[in-house]
Amino acid sequence: MPGTAFFWRDPALPHVESRRACHSRACYKPHSHPTFSIGAVDAGGSIFTGSKDGKVALGNGSLVLVPAGCVHACNPLPDAVWSYQMLHLDAQWLQAHAPALDDDTATVLHCPRLYAQFCAMHALLFSTASAGEKNAALLAFLADCAGARADLLPSERKPLPLQLAPVLATLQARPSASLRQLAQAAGLSPYQLIRAFRAATGMTPHAYQLNMHVNRARSRLQTGAALAQLAHELGFADQSHLQRVFKAHAGITPGRYRDRGS
Structure with a gap:
């Protein structure tokens, strides 16, 4: 079955962009985004590089928080397909509305409750719900995300030489x-x-x-x-x-x- 990808954008919510990929074999070079990104693995497995822990194996329900400017890559296991969802948030908007998530190190979370909340929020973005409902669900999810990683030690920022x-x-x-x-x-x-x-x-x-x-x-x-x-x-x-x-x-x-x- 060929892979498929779906994108969502709304002029009423210019600070967020969303993507779904199903049965994908796409591989990515190490890269970074000017946005804060949140990824969720729906099926299959992959290897994430870019966190302080080096290479991290991801499976169904894994969430990855990737700060703006963080070099990373996430690719499927060899000869396998995977399905995932990806959310991109304007970095300045995130800093204003969810400053607790504004870090410089990628974080991997394995939390079934948070993954279920992400899926519900992501489905709402693709629905005909109002922009206000979508934004409220997004803010609620980000607040819970911040809580889920509150016990992690803050990273030490490394200033550019x-x-x-x-x-x-x-x-x-x-x-x-x-x-x-x-x-x-x-x-x-x-x-x-x-x-x-x-x-x-x-x-x-x-x-x-x-x-x-x-x-x-x-x-x-x-x-x-x-x-x-x-x-x-x-x-x-x-x-x-x-x-x-x-x-x-x-x-x-x-x-x-x-x-x-x-």
């Missing part, structure tokens, strides 16, 4: 800057920059750039952007290049992502 601050500033100003330009900004050789950047962020500079492009593509696709124009805007060689990179990060082609969210 000051030497790399000019690199991130360059990437924000020029997302397609070359490795040599980034190395010059940091006063390092390209090889030194790759090692230092990977140690600090979990990605090489090139992987970080691709991840930035994919996250920008997500935002533009939600407005119905044309793929050829988007590929040009983001500095991809062509539309096919955009499609390959986007699918490797999101598990779905940009065209399907755009059309299924409409």
Whole structure:
């Protein structure tokens, strides 16, 4: 049975986006989101990387809380399929409405009650209920999420080395800057920059750039952007290049992502 994916977005609730994937074999490169993400495993098994515990096995009913900017990946077991649900929340909205969840380390929860509540809330998002009802259910779930992990020790935030601050500033100003330009900004050789950047962020500079492009593509696709124009805007060689990179990060082609969210 081929895998299927369903997206939900509502202009009345711009701070949340939802996804369901059934019988999926999609594998993801290590990546990050500008959003706070919550995933739930409905069937099958997978391996999650990105928490302080290293690789963590997930099964039916597992929940994963992934902070904005946290490099992670979650892939099915070899030669197997899995089904899951994914929720993405605007990071600033989360900080204002559920600050207890605003952390920098991914958390895995195995709580049947919380999983059942997540499923009910997620189903409500896909229903014809009012925006007010959906938002109330979301806030209630987040409050219970915070309670479920309240006994976990807070993580120690690791500030980015000051030497790399000019690199991130360059990437924000020029997302397609070359490795040599980034190395010059940091006063390092390209090889030194790759090692230092990977140690600090979990990605090489090139992987970080691709991840930035994919996250920008997500935002533009939600407005119905044309793929050829988007590929040009983001500095991809062509539309096919955009499609390959986007699918490797999101598990779905940009065209399907755009059309299924409409």
